[in-house]
Amino acid sequence: MNAEQFSDILVYFSESLLGKENEEDILWDLAKNCIAKLGFVDCVIYLIDRDNKMLVQKAAYGPKNPKDNSLYNPVEIALGEGITGHVALTGVSEIIKDTSKDLRYIEDDELRLSEICVPISHEGTIYGIIDCEHPKKNFFTKKHLKMLSAIASICAIKIKSVRVNRALLSKQNRLLRLKEEMVELKLKALNSQLNPHFVFNALNAIQSFIASEKKKQALEYLSIFSKLIRFYLKHLDKETVNLKDEVDMLHWYLELQKLRYNDKFEYTIMVEKEEKVPSAAIPSFVIQTLFENIVERSIFHQHKNQRLDITFLVKENTVTLHIKYRHESDNSNTSYSPGYRENIVQWEDQIRLLNAIKPYKIEKEIVLIDDADLSGSNISLKLPNLI
Numbered sequence: 001m002n003a004e005q006f007s008d009i010l011v012y013f014s015e016s017l018l019g020k021e022n023e024e025d026i027l028w029d030l031a032k033n034c035i036a037k038l039g040f041v042d043c044v045i046y047l048i049d050r051d052n053k054m055l056v057q058k059a060a061y062g063p064k065n066p067k068d069n070s071l072y073n074p075v076e077i078a079l080g081e082g083i084t085g086h087v088a089l090t091g092v093s094e095i096i097k098d099t100s101k102d103l104r105y106i107e108d109d110e111l112r113l114s115e116i117c118v119p120i121s122h123e124g125t126i127y128g129i130i131d132c133e134h135p136k137k138n139f140f141t142k143k144h145l146k147m148l149s150a151i152a153s154i155c156a157i158k159i160k161s162v163r164v165n166r167a168l169l170s171k172q173n174r175l176l177r178l179k180e181e182m183v184e185l186k187l188k189a190l191n192s193q194l195n196p197h198f199v200f201n202a203l204n205a206i207q208s209f210i211a212s213e214k215k216k217q218a219l220e221y222l223s224i225f226s227k228l229i230r231f232y233l234k235h236l237d238k239e240t241v242n243l244k245d246e247v248d249m250l251h252w253y254l255e256l257q258k259l260r261y262n263d264k265f266e267y268t269i270m271v272e273k274e275e276k277v278p279s280a281a282i283p284s285f286v287i288q289t290l291f292e293n294i295v296e297r298s299i300f301h302q303h304k305n306q307r308l309d310i311t312f313l314v315k316e317n318t319v320t321l322h323i324k325y326r327h328e329s330d331n332s333n334t335s336y337s338p339g340y341r342e343n344i345v346q347w348e349d350q351i352r353l354l355n356a357i358k359p360y361k362i363e364k365e366i367v368l369i370d371d372a373d374l375s376g377s378n379i380s381l382k383l384p385n386l387i
Contacts, residue, residue, distance in 0.1 A: 020162075021162055021165065022162070023047065023058070023159055023163075024059065024069070026158055026159060026162070027045045027047070027058045027155075028059045030045060030059065030130075030151065031043060031045055031061040031065065032061060032065075034151055035130075035132070035151075036061050038144075038147060038148075040061070040062070040132050040134070041062055041134060041135070042061070042062035042063060042064070042112060042133045042134065043060060043061045043062060043130065043132040043133075044057055044059075044060045044064055044108070044131050044132075045057070045058055045060065045120075045128060045129070045130055046058065046077070046084060046088070046129040046131065047128040048079070048088055048126060048127060048129075049076075053078060053079045054077065054078055054079065055076065055077040055078075055079065055084055055085055055088055055128075055129060056074075056076050057071055057074040057075055057076070058071075058128070059071070063110070064108070064109060072109065073109065075108060077106065082104050082105065082106035083096060083099075083102065083104045083105060083106070083115060083117050084106075084117055084129045084131045086104060087117045087118075087129055088126060088128075088129055091119050091121055091124075092119075093117060093118045093119065093148075093149060094115075094116070094117050095116050095140050095142075095144075096114065096115040097114060097137060097140075098113055098114070098138070099111070099113050099114065099133075100113060112134055112135050113134070113135060113137045113139075114133065114134040114136060114138065114139035115132070115134075115140070116131075116133075116140040116148060117129060117130070117131050117132075118130045118131075118145065118149055118152045119152065120152045120155050120156045120159065121152070121153075121156050122153065122156035122157050122159075122160050123160075125156075125160070127155075127156050127160070130148055130151070130152050130155075175357060178353055178356050179357060181353055203225075205221065205259045206218050206221050206222050221255070221256070224252045224256060225256060227248075228249065228252040228253060231245070231248075231249045231252070235284050235285070238284050239283065239284060239358075240281045240283060240284055240386045241281060241283075241284040242280075242281050243271070243279065243280040243281060243282055243312065243314065243319060244279070246282060246284075246287050247269060247271060249287075249288060250269060250287060250288070250291065251269060253288060253291060254267050254291070254295075254308070257295050261295075261299055264298075264299065264306060265298065265306035265307060265308060266306070266308070267307065267308040267309070268308070268309050268310065269310045269311075269312075270311045270312070271311075271312045271314065272312065272313050272314065274315055274316065277314050277315060277316055277385070279387055280314045280319050280386075280387055281385065281386040281387045282319050282383045282384070282386060283354050283360060283362070283384070283386070285350065286347065286351065286354070286362075286381075286383065287321070289347040289350055290321075290323075290347040294308070294323070294325060294379075298325070298327065303327035303328070303375075304327060304328045305327055305328045306325070306327040307327070308323060308324070309326075310322070310323055310324075311324075314385065315385065316385065317384065317385050318383065318384060318385055319383045319384075319385050320380060320381070320383070321379075321380070321381040321383065322379070322380055323377075323378070323379040323380075324376070324378055325376040325378075325379070326369070326374050326375070327374070327375060327376055328374065328375075348364070351364060360383070361384070362381070362382065362383055363380075363381070363382040364379070364380065364381050364382075365378075365379070365380040366378070366379050366380075367379075
């Protein structure tokens with residue numbers, strides 16, 4: 001075969017790979033429409049299974065391919081074993097002039113005396129092996145090696161492209177699923193915040209103020225309630241929220257919860273900033289979900305003299321939330337269970353999803369406190385400053 005004929009084969013092979021997005025289609029095209037044109041009588045193409053450290057036969061031309069795209073008695077070879085396994089490890093092509101004198105030779109369907117083995121590799125990555133055999137000794141030459149190396153290179157580039165596209169599509173699908181899950185969690189969070197139990201309790205409390213001629217308190221809490229609702233609706237489709245707005249929201253939420261649960265807890269909120277950081281923004285729908293979990297859990301257990309000391313520490317790249325929750329130690333089993341409590345979004349789920357979707361690297365730490373007089377927990381949540 002002259003250079004022009006081989007060039008035509010390479011062009012034909014390259015064009016035939018266009019549009020193929022399946023590795024087995026690529027390898028069968030290589031075996032049937034390329035190797036066949038070189039005049040070889042037997043060829044097997046392997047792919048490397050990295051997980052199991054094996055070479056797996058995927059396509060063939062000759063006796064190993066009795067019909068269609070099928071393999072006769074396909075075998076697997078461990079990396080490092082046989083001539084093919086050795087080439088798969090070293091990435092160096094080999095021509096074996098007489099296989100009967102090479103102890104590495106593994107007989108597959110029958111003994112053949114010549115073998116040429118070429119890695120399918122690109123940019124240092126070995127994807128598989130082209131292994132050709134011939135019944136005669138000294139059959140394969142350096143010319144054959146050059147031809148197979150060129151073909152293997154084209155094949156490797158295409159396999160890499162297919163795998164990159166497949167990985168990208170898989171990543172896109174995964175992110176899409178995570179984002180859908182995140183939207184569902186946000187909607188669930190909004191639903192729990194606006195559930196009838198919460199809304200009706202707040203409105204009933206406001207109605208009680210009006211009935212008791214406490215109009216100032218009624219207007220104050222009605223104003224807080226409306227601000228809180230507007231905040232939830234405004235930020236439902238937002239990925240970030242200004243820290244100042246989030247702190248305002250937290251004030252409104254805790255005030256309404258105090259009203260709802262008859263002042264069963266007290267709280268303080270402080271924001272400490274480094275001088276060079278004028279403002280900050282954090283991922284949305286994390287803080288309110290965390291505090292809903294804390295408040296509802298504390299009410300569920302009917303803790304006495306509850307107190308929340310909340311501090312935001314704002315730095316250039318992070319916003320760290322420290323929560324010191326304390327209550328009187330109580331060994332009683334008294335508990336109160338709101339009807340919607342099982343539907344409350346778990347804040348750890350939101351953190352898991354946010355870290356999966358974005359490179360936020362949100363960190364959390366919970367330390368339980370159980371002293372003779374006081375119990376509670378210290379919670380730290382490190383969020384990215386997204387300004």
